[in-house]
Amino acid sequence: MNFAPDLATVTHGIQLAVAPVFLLTAVAGMIAAVAGRLARIIDRARFLENRLESGDVEQAKAMRMYAELGALRHRGWLVNGCLALLTFCAILIGLTIVVLFLGETSDLPALKIATVSFLSGVFCFLLALLCFLAETLLATRLLKFAELPVQRSAGDR
Numbered sequence: 001m002n003f004a005p006d007l008a009t010v011t012h013g014i015q016l017a018v019a020p021v022f023l024l025t026a027v028a029g030m031i032a033a034v035a036g037r038l039a040r041i042i043d044r045a046r047f048l049e050n051r052l053e054s055g056d057v058e059q060a061k062a063m064r065m066y067a068e069l070g071a072l073r074h075r076g077w078l079v080n081g082c083l084a085l086l087t088f089c090a091i092l093i094g095l096t097i098v099v100l101f102l103g104e105t106s107d108l109p110a111l112k113i114a115t116v117s118f119l120s121g122v123f124c125f126l127l128a129l130l131c132f133l134a135e136t137l138l139a140t141r142l143l144k145f146a147e148l149p150v151q152r153s154a155g156d157r
Helices: 007-052 059-107 111-141
Strands: none
Touching: 007 059, 007 111, 059 111
16 A cells, blocks of 8 residues: 555545545534433433332322333433434544545545445434334324313403
């Protein structure tokens, strides 16, 4: 392998490697958002568990709390899956950057490796977005909005 590239080759390698960095930035933002959701799920589960352990919860309310804990467990599973996919995506995108740069600055045949790693990273990102969507749908399904009285206009009477 030739590891003595000229300035133009290094510059072109850096330009090639910069494009996946934008996806890496998006993944980092998603990881932060999803980690925040996981923290809220954990906080809510701990709150419910502490209330249940205190023993001063009536039976009907305790059953609802156990049901909510089950839903929180499911949400936590989805969020953990999302975080795993995002982490794997970041690893694959990082690998893409390294391979693109090495392919440009050496004789390493990097096109196939970079293509597979980049597309695999994008696929992981899409799967993570599906997990995120499923978790947010589950979270909003758990909301208990009180029924508000409907005000009628003068024409409805």
